[in-house]
Amino acid sequence: MMKDRIQLDKQGRLRHLLTIEGLRREMLVELLDTAESFAEVTERSVKKVPLLRGKTIVNLFFENSTRTRTTFELAAKRLSADVININATTSATSKGETLLDTLHTLEAMHCDMFVVRHPDSGAAHFIARHAASHVSVINAGDGRHAHPTQALLDMFTIRRHKHDFHPLIVAIVGDVLHSRVARSQIHALSTLGVQEIRVIAPRTLVPPEPASLGVHVYHDLERGLRNVDVVIMLRLQYERMQGALLPSEHEYYRLFGLTEERLACARDDVLVMHPGPINRGVEIASSVADGPHSLILQQVTHGTAVRMAVMSHAMRTGESS
Amino acid sequence: MMKDRIQLDKQGRLRHLLTIEGLRREMLVELLDTAESFAEVTERSVKKVPLLRGKTIVNLFFENSTRTRTTFELAAKRLSADVININATTSATSKGETLLDTLHTLEAMHCDMFVVRHPDSGAAHFIARHAASHVSVINAGDGRHAHPTQALLDMFTIRRHKHDFHPLIVAIVGDVLHSRVARSQIHALSTLGVQEIRVIAPRTLVPPEPASLGVHVYHDLERGLRNVDVVIMLRLQYERMQGALLPSEHEYYRLFGLTEERLACARDDVLVMHPGPINRGVEIASSVADGPHSLILQQVTHGTAVRMAVMSHAMRTGESS
Amino acid sequence: MMKDRIQLDKQGRLRHLLTIEGLRREMLVELLDTAESFAEVTERSVKKVPLLRGKTIVNLFFENSTRTRTTFELAAKRLSADVININATTSATSKGETLLDTLHTLEAMHCDMFVVRHPDSGAAHFIARHAASHVSVINAGDGRHAHPTQALLDMFTIRRHKHDFHPLIVAIVGDVLHSRVARSQIHALSTLGVQEIRVIAPRTLVPPEPASLGVHVYHDLERGLRNVDVVIMLRLQYERMQGALLPSEHEYYRLFGLTEERLACARDDVLVMHPGPINRGVEIASSVADGPHSLILQQVTHGTAVRMAVMSHAMRTGESS
Numbered sequence: 035m036m037k038d039r040i041q042l043d044k045q046g047r048l049r050h051l052l053t054i055e056g057l058r059r060e061m062l063v064e065l066l067d068t069a070e071s072f073a074e075v076t077e078r079s080v081k082k083v084p085l086l087r088g089k090t091i092v093n094l095f096f097e098n099s100t101r102t103r104t105t106f107e108l109a110a111k112r113l114s115a116d117v118i119n120i121n122a123t124t125s126a127t128s129k130g131e132t133l134l135d136t137l138h139t140l141e142a143m144h145c146d147m148f149v150v151r152h153p154d155s156g157a158a159h160f161i162a163r164h165a166a167s168h169v170s171v172i173n174a175g176d177g178r179h180a181h182p183t184q185a186l187l188d189m190f191t192i193r194r195h196k197h198d199f200h201p202l203i204v205a206i207v208g209d210v211l212h213s214r215v216a217r218s219q220i221h222a223l224s225t226l227g228v229q230e231i232r233v234i235a236p237r238t239l240v241p242p243e244p245a246s247l248g249v250h251v252y253h254d255l256e257r258g259l260r261n262v263d264v265v266i267m268l269r270l271q272y273e274r275m276q277g278a279l280l281p282s283e284h285e286y287y288r289l290f291g292l293t294e295e296r297l298a299c300a301r302d303d304v305l306v307m308h309p310g311p312i313n314r315g316v317e318i319a320s321s322v323a324d325g326p327h328s329l330i331l332q333q334v335t336h337g338t339a340v341r342m343a344v345m346s347h348a349m350r351t352g353e354s355s
Numbered sequence: 356m357m358k359d360r361i362q363l364d365k366q367g368r369l370r371h372l373l374t375i376e377g378l379r380r381e382m383l384v385e386l387l388d389t390a391e392s393f394a395e396v397t398e399r400s401v402k403k404v405p406l407l408r409g410k411t412i413v414n415l416f417f418e419n420s421t422r423t424r425t426t427f428e429l430a431a432k433r434l435s436a437d438v439i440n441i442n443a444t445t446s447a448t449s450k451g452e453t454l455l456d457t458l459h460t461l462e463a464m465h466c467d468m469f470v471v472r473h474p475d476s477g478a479a480h481f482i483a484r485h486a487a488s489h490v491s492v493i494n495a496g497d498g499r500h501a502h503p504t505q506a507l508l509d510m511f512t513i514r515r516h517k518h519d520f521h522p523l524i525v526a527i528v529g530d531v532l533h534s535r536v537a538r539s540q541i542h543a544l545s546t547l548g549v550q551e552i553r554v555i556a557p558r559t560l561v562p563p564e565p566a567s568l569g570v571h572v573y574h575d576l577e578r579g580l581r582n583v584d585v586v587i588m589l590r591l592q593y594e595r596m597q598g599a600l601l602p603s604e605h606e607y608y609r610l611f612g613l614t615e616e617r618l619a620c621a622r623d624d625v626l627v628m629h630p631g632p633i634n635r636g637v638e639i640a641s642s643v644a645d646g647p648h649s650l651i652l653q654q655v656t657h658g659t660a661v662r663m664a665v666m667s668h669a670m671r672t673g674e675s676s
Numbered sequence: 677m678m679k680d681r682i683q684l685d686k687q688g689r690l691r692h693l694l695t696i697e698g699l700r701r702e703m704l705v706e707l708l709d710t711a712e713s714f715a716e717v718t719e720r721s722v723k724k725v726p727l728l729r730g731k732t733i734v735n736l737f738f739e740n741s742t743r744t745r746t747t748f749e750l751a752a753k754r755l756s757a758d759v760i761n762i763n764a765t766t767s768a769t770s771k772g773e774t775l776l777d778t779l780h781t782l783e784a785m786h787c788d789m790f791v792v793r794h795p796d797s798g799a800a801h802f803i804a805r806h807a808a809s810h811v812s813v814i815n816a817g818d819g820r821h822a823h824p825t826q827a828l829l830d831m832f833t834i835r836r837h838k839h840d841f842h843p844l845i846v847a848i849v850g851d852v853l854h855s856r857v858a859r860s861q862i863h864a865l866s867t868l869g870v871q872e873i874r875v876i877a878p879r880t881l882v883p884p885e886p887a888s889l890g891v892h893v894y895h896d897l898e899r900g901l902r903n904v905d906v907v908i909m910l911r912l913q914y915e916r917m918q919g920a921l922l923p924s925e926h927e928y929y930r931l932f933g934l935t936e937e938r939l940a941c942a943r944d945d946v947l948v949m950h951p952g953p954i955n956r957g958v959e960i961a962s963s964v965a966d967g968p969h970s971l972i973l974q975q976v977t978h979g980t981a982v983r984m985a986v987m988s989h990a991m992r993t994g995e996s997s
Contacts, residue, residue: 081411104439135954143747144723310460551887
């Protein structure tokens with residue numbers, strides 16, 4: 035609940051988006067509803083609205099991610115904001131400046147929003163806690179902690195196809211232990227009231243105390259997929275291979291790779307999702323990634339609309355509070 | 356002719372610009388005419404038109420080139436498009452994502468145009484062949500294959516000074532074998548109907564089957580320059596020096612460097628051109644590069660106008676088809 | 677005086693800003709007055725004016741500085757100019773192109789302003805001397821020579837708090853010998869007519885012939901701070917540590933670090949300034965940097981307004997002359 039409070043202003047409106055944890059169902063639904071209207075904008079010939087004209091949004095990336103940076107940059111530009119890209123792995127702090135001095139300097143330049151990507155869990159909260167009152171912070175992924183806009187765009191994609199969350203059985207497959215995406219998805223699915231959340235993973239990659247997260251754990255992919263409405267594949271991080279946590283890539287695919295054959299265990303109208311970038315032939319077969327159940331590219335499309343929604347909500351609050 | 360077809364929509368209008376080869380004379384003239392109107396825009400105090408407002412253009416560079424990236428970025432911004440720069444040598448694909456997955460991801464973000472630079476010949480065609488129907492691809496140089504906007508801006512520059520292509524003798528000097536610029540220039544000059552195209556190069560750097568390209572080959576610079584109306588110098592790629600293809604830099608200049616003395620072999624009103632960046636004292640003497648016949652900086656100026664023309668043509672087609 | 681003339685057009689208006697040296701008091705005051713109006717713009721909800729719409733400003737950085745690049749980029753965008761960022765440490769000239777060829781190429785693209793950062797003293801003058809008549813050059817720091825926009829924003833900050841320059845005693849503390857910031861500050865303070873300028877530094881870091889600069893030299897921080905109205909701390913460059921010019925970081929702090937205790941030697945209403953980024957515990961104690969006398973973040977805020985003022989003055993002149 036602490037985490038909830040820092041994200042909202044006194045009127046209970048979104049000021050920062052740091053984590054899905056603690057956000058009320060109504061807030062998530064409101065964000066998804068706003069994203070619907072922006073999804074329509076991004077399909078127009080002129081994909082631009084003047085909503086954030088004269089606002090300055092800083093992409094402050096302490097971890098490289100061209101893909102994520104690009105989606106936030108596009109969302110900001112389509113809202114007519116000015117965007118500054120800062121690759122913080124090579125700058126500022128490299129001169130020995132502290133993180134907080136870097137932040138306060140950007141605030142003093144009258145920047146309005148920081149989109150933060152950071153390798154350390156909790157970095158986005160840390161930044162939000164120290165941010166000036168006129169600044170909004172959006173977490174674009176921090177360590178193993180959270181990636182809330184990814185979870186929101188996944189919920190948006192599910193809602194577009196399934197309409198009602200309550201009857202759904204959703205399986206998340208892969209390295210759930212280290213995944214900020216999975217953590218945010220579990221909180222979102224749980225808040226939106228799906229019937230059941232399953233985690234399908236090798237024993238070494240299951241999060242501790244799954245019961246407290248409200249998830250059911252499976253170590254066998256085929257059994258875990260039975261009756262599933264939505265299957266969310268996680269990206270296998272090659273770094274993990276180095277340690278003893280994972281078998282070889284080949285062995286992983288044999289046990290946990292999503293093939294057409296295995297997908298047949300799920301419901302006929304199952305949705306296949308993946309946050310990307312995908313490793314073809316590692317966590318997912320190409321025929322599934324490109325197949326009729328796959329929503330992987332739709333997720334990307336919805337990502338822009340969802341980020342526009344988050345930005346516009348957080349900024350509006352900033353103005354009137 | 357296959358190459359022609361992929362560039363045009365069903366109404367025969369430009370959709371992609373991948374190569375000059377196979378484009379009809381009327382198409383080239385239409386692009387040059389449109390560029391004339393944009394040349395006027397870039398000389399105004401407010402160098403901007405709202406033509407591509409709300410469109411997203413991605414500079415997708417798999418090969419570093421600040422200069423080329425900058426001209427396309429300027430052209431796009433002067434058309435009021437939003438521009439995303441992606442240095443693909445350091446991103447996306449470095450995470451193991453395939454080229455096509457990268458492309459489809461950007462398409463799913465509703466990007467409208469890819470400006471592609473790639474070290475492999477044929478990369479732009481490959482991308483265009485797999486592009487979604489709402490996306491235009493502009494080749495900003497692929498391997499040794501083609502650099503069509505460079506050739507168009509050269510034609511624009513020649514036309515501004517010589518008006519009629521038919522009586523012209525044009526010489527291209529240097530490493531024609533490896534030059535994507537030269538290949539595109541030869542196709543453009545030939546389509547626009549110049550009287551004669553000459554290639555002046557060491558024996559090791561002449562393209563195979565020059566007759567099939569319709570060019571006359573010279574190995575002696577002074578003889579090749581006789582009666583020439585336009586001389587186009589190519590940049591010497593230092594990489595070639597490593598192999599046995601080229602003598603030393605000093606020796607090259609002695610044999611193929613364009614000096615004032617040699618330039619006197621050409622017509623009195625000869626035009627000197629170079630795609631840049633120039634190597635002073637290697638392929639061209641400073642006195643010639645900065646002399647009264649040189650159009651090198653005018654080429655740069657025309658480059659923006661020509662790229663605005665190409666972008667606006669390709670986008671317009673995209674909309675209405 | 678030579679330096680003065682190149683910065684002004686025939687009507688005596690600002691065309692380039694290369695150095696404070698030689699600029700008349702009226703010019704500095706006019707820039708500060710214009711900056712006041714822009715300071716108001718940057719506090720609005722829509723922080724944007726259409727003044728430089730359709731103009732192209734190039735950040736041409738031959739030395740990395742995300743912070744400085746960001747303030748100029750923000751200033752340009754808030755004036756509605758198009759901005760091109762060129763990291764010249766990794767581009768163009770790396771292909772063997774000369775600096776002047778790079779410049780003339782950008783000019784040929786109809787760029788209107790170069791914001792130049794360069795490790796060599798005099799680089800900005802060199803570039804201005806060779807610039808086309810339609811181009812303005814702003815020095816964003818060249819070697820040990822000058823950093824005029826930093827000095828202007830410091831003057832702006834002092835004027836906001838002290839109103840009248842004449843009665844002020846201002847101390848500059850640190851490595852004055854190597855500091856382009858200090859050189860520009862000394863010229864600005866002197867032109868604006870402060871009562872006294874003090875330099876407080878180790879013997880090895882005092883500029884030669886301080887009397888000709890009109891400054892009084894102190895080697896003892898506490899004595900130097902007596903009766904001071906404004907103290908400007910300089911950033912300690914770690915590179916200097918390598919040579920024999922400086923004692924250890926610890927020793928430096930013991931002798932020249934600004935602590936609360938030492939600050940008590942100055943006037944009660946002393947202002948503490950620093951161009952940033954600060955080294956906490958090296959040249960300044962955290963309690964002073966974050967304390968009630970510190971204007972460090974206000975300096976950053978004023979930096980955007982001052983740079984907008986400089987850009988708009990230089991561009992206006994460019995148009996009408």
